[in-house]
Amino acid sequence: MHTDLTFFTNEEGSSLLDRFRVTLENNTRFFDVLVGYFRTSGFFHLYKSLEKVEKIRILVGINANKQTRELLTRAGAKTKSGAEQLTLKFSHKETKDAFADEVTGEMEASEDNINVESGVRKFLEFIKSGKLEIRAYPSQSIHAKVYIIRKDTAKSEDYGRVITGSSNFTYSGLNENLEFNVELKDSRDVKFALEKFETLWQDSVDIADKYIETINNRTWLNDTITPYELYLKFLYEYFKERINKAQRGQRPFCWPIGQLTKKIS
Numbered sequence: 001m002h003t004d005l006t007f008f009t010n011e012e013g014s015s016l017l018d019r020f021r022v023t024l025e026n027n028t029r030f031f032d033v034l035v036g037y038f039r040t041s042g043f044f045h046l047y048k049s050l051e052k053v054e055k056i057r058i059l060v061g062i063n064a065n066k067q068t069r070e071l072l073t074r075a076g077a078k079t080k081s082g083a084e085q086l087t088l089k090f091s092h093k094e095t096k097d098a099f100a101d102e103v104t105g106e107m108e109a110s111e112d113n114i115n116v117e118s119g120v121r122k123f124l125e126f127i128k129s130g131k132l133e134i135r136a137y138p139s140q141s142i143h144a145k146v147y148i149i150r151k152d153t154a155k156s157e158d159y160g161r162v163i164t165g166s167s168n169f170t171y172s173g174l175n176e177n178l179e180f181n182v183e184l185k186d187s188r189d190v191k192f193a194l195e196k197f198e199t200l201w202q203d204s205v206d207i208a209d210k211y212i213e214t215i216n217n218r219t220w221l222n223d224t225i226t227p228y229e230l231y232l233k234f235l236y237e238y239f240k241e242r243i244n245k246a247q248r249g250q251r252p253f254c255w256p257i258g259q260l261t262k263k264i265s
Contacts, residue, residue, distance in 0.1 A: 005019070005183070006182060006183055007180070007181065007182055007183075008163070008165070008167075008179070008180075008181040008182075008183070009178060009179055009180055009181070010167075010174070010175055010176060010177060010178060010179050011178070015174065015175050016163070016167050016173070016174045016175070016179065016181055017045060017046065017171075017174040017175040018175075019163070019183070020046060020049060020147075020174070021046070021049045023149055023161070024046075024049040024050060024053060024149065025049050025052065026151075026156075027151050027152045027155045027156045027158075028052075028053050028149055028150070028151060028152070028160075029053065029054045029055070029150055029151060029152040030053070030054060030055050030056075030057075030148075030149075030150040030160075031050065031053050031055070031056045031057075031147070031148070031149055031150075032056075032057045032058075032059075032146075032147070032148040032150075032194065032197050033056070033057065033058045033059065033146075033147055033148075033169055034059045034142065034144050034145070034146040034147075034148075034197055034200065035058075035059075035060060035061070035142065035144070035145050035146075035168045035169045036060065036061040036141060036142045036143055036144070036145070036168060037060070037061075037168035037169070037170055037173070038058060038060045038168070038169045038170070039106055039168075039169070039170040039171065040103070040106070040119065040120050040123045041106055041107060041110035041111075041116045041119065041120065042116075042119065042170055042171030042172075042174075043119035043120065043122065043123050044115045044116060044118050044119025044120075044122070045119070045171055045174070045175070046174075047119055047122040047123070047126075050126070053131075054131075055131065055132075055133075056126065056131060056132040056133070057132075057133050057134075057135075057197075057201065058132070058133070058134045058135070058169070059134075059135050059136070059137060059142070059197065059200060059201055059204055060099070060134070060135075060136050060137070060142065061136070061137055061141045061142025061143070062090060062095055062098045062099065062136055062137070062138065062141065089138055089139040090138040090139070091138075092138070092205050094138075095136050095138040095205045095207070096136075096205065096207055096210040098136075099136050099207050099210060099211070099214075100210055100211075100213075100214040100218070103211060103214045103215065103218075103219070104214060104218045104219060107120075107215070107218075107219040107220065107221070108219075112220060117221060120215060120221060121221070124211075124212060124215060127208050127211065127212060128212070132208075133206070133208060134206075134207055134208050134211060135201060135204035135205055135206050135207060135208075136204060136205050136207050137200055137203065137204045137205075138203075138204070138205050139203070142200075144164070145164060145165060145166060145167055145168055145169075145173075145181075146162060146163075146164045146193055146196075146197065147162065147163040147164070147169075148160065148162050148190060148193050148194055148197060149161050149162070149163070150190065150194075158185075159187040159190055160187070160190045161183050161184060161185045161190060162183075162184050162189055162190050162193040162194075163181055163182070163183045163184075164181065164182065164184070164193070165179060165180050165181025165182055166179045166180050166181060167179045167181050
């Protein structure tokens with residue numbers, strides 16, 4: 001497989017994930033990410049390549065989910081033509097809450113396995129050590145996908161490179177979807193991208209603490225769940241359909257304990 005391509009489409013031999021693994025492990029000192037979508041449940045695919053990187057900064061957008069649209073409706077955001085637009089400057093609290101909802105939804109949909117857990121815990125470790133910073137841009141949705149890689153100039157004459165295109169920082173975007181990304185190696189391009197990143201970074205909201213709080217308190221990685229709470233969760237998942245039907249008035253709900261005992265014995 002070629003390791004020095006210019007375009008990355010995630011077709012065989014040209015995945016962006018493989019390119020990152022090669023580049024990040026080769027004297028990379030700083031790694032900056034500007035994306036609309038970021039998924040930490042897929043972080044385990046890349047964290048080993050980031051171990052020796054000195055500093056990682058991730059800047060994400062606040063996506064127009066249900067909560068966002070409700071905020072827009074209440075604010076009555078209008079364009080000059082009077083049409084509603086999906087652009088609004090959120091307060092710091094609204095930004096953090098919207099991001100927490102995204103993280104919670106992501107983890108609810110993620111696979112419950114050791115690889116996902118290892119990746120998320122490594123992400124938390126990077127944050128707590130100061131190696132990784134994560135912020136959200138509050139004033140409008142971020143549609144850019146920009147990855148800025150700067151080398152250790154004491155060990156390499158290569159200043160770095162910037163990769164931009166269609167891939168968000170998700171496993172699908174880095175490895176599965178058919179994408180189109182280009183890598184620019186001219187130092188002027190890298191510095192231009194870095195300048196734009198720094199401007200957005202200064203106006204962004206620190207969401208690192210909110211991320212840690214959300215993972216610890218609102219996801220299946222919560223370490224404080226008691227055996228009793230886990231038992232109640234099991235009962236709910238097992239009887240969820242019957243409970244929902246009862247709530248819709250289709251039929252009364254009763255606990256078939258004999259059936260449950262037989263099921264789990």
